[in-house]
Amino acid sequence: MENELQARAAQNAEVRNRADEEMYALGIDRALISNVVDTFYARVVEHPELGPVFNARLTGRWSEHTLKMKSFWSAVAFRDGTYGGKPVQAHLSVANLTPELFPQWLELFEKTLDDVVTNEEAKVWFMATAQRIAQSLTLSLFYNPALDDPNRRS
Numbered sequence: 273m274e275n276e277l278q279a280r281a282a283q284n285a286e287v288r289n290r291a292d293e294e295m296y297a298l299g300i301d302r303a304l305i306s307n308v309v310d311t312f313y314a315r316v317v318e319h320p321e322l323g324p325v326f327n328a329r330l331t332g333r334w335s336e337h338t339l340k341m342k343s344f345w346s347a348v349a350f351r352d353g354t355y356g357g358k359p360v361q362a363h364l365s366v367a368n369l370t371p372e373l374f375p376q377w378l379e380l381f382e383k384t385l386d387d388v389v390t391n392e393e394a395k396v397w398f399m400a401t402a403q404r405i406a407q408s409l410t411l412s413l414f415y416n417p418a419l420d421d422p423n424r425r426s
Contacts (some may be wrong), residue, residue, distance in 0.1 A: 291351040299391040300398075305345045308398065312384040313338050321376050331356045344420050348401060359405075360412045374406045 295301065313334065316322045330337050340357060347355035365368060381402050385395045 288352055295349050298394045298397055300349055300394050304343050304347055308388050309338055309341045311388050312381055315380055315384060317378060327367050363409060363413055371410050374410050378402060378406055
């Protein structure tokens with residue numbers, strides 16, 4: 273059992289080291305992640321569609337949310353296991369959250385990347401990751417398998 277734990281720890285360290293190297297090669301570090309998150313959510317607050325949904329949920333808690341998002345993005349980038357949240361559960365009770373907001377979120381995120389990230393490969397990584405996150409959340413929050421049942425279609 274102890275050997276198994278040591279092997280798992282070594283494997284986790286290798287994953288983190290490889291992620292650090294990959295992110296370093298892209299020019300992604302925690303300072304860039306912080307800048308992207310701060311800039312993006314400052315724009316979300318002002319967005320005509322996203323702002324009201326986010327503000328209704330986060331008024332008085334924006335700094336807490338941005339810290340959590342920095343932790344989330346750092347954990348995704350560096351695979352360090354520092355983020356312990358549950359994104360799907362966190363979004364289940366967000367009033368007025370609709371699937372139509374996710375493309376707007378992605379568009380605003382892409383504009384933020386264009387303004388903040390100078391390395392094209394880093395932009396590609398951020399955007400591909402954001403698209404996977406948006407797709408995962410959309411499927412988790414709004415997908416109804418019954419709608420795919422050919423016997424239920426009219």
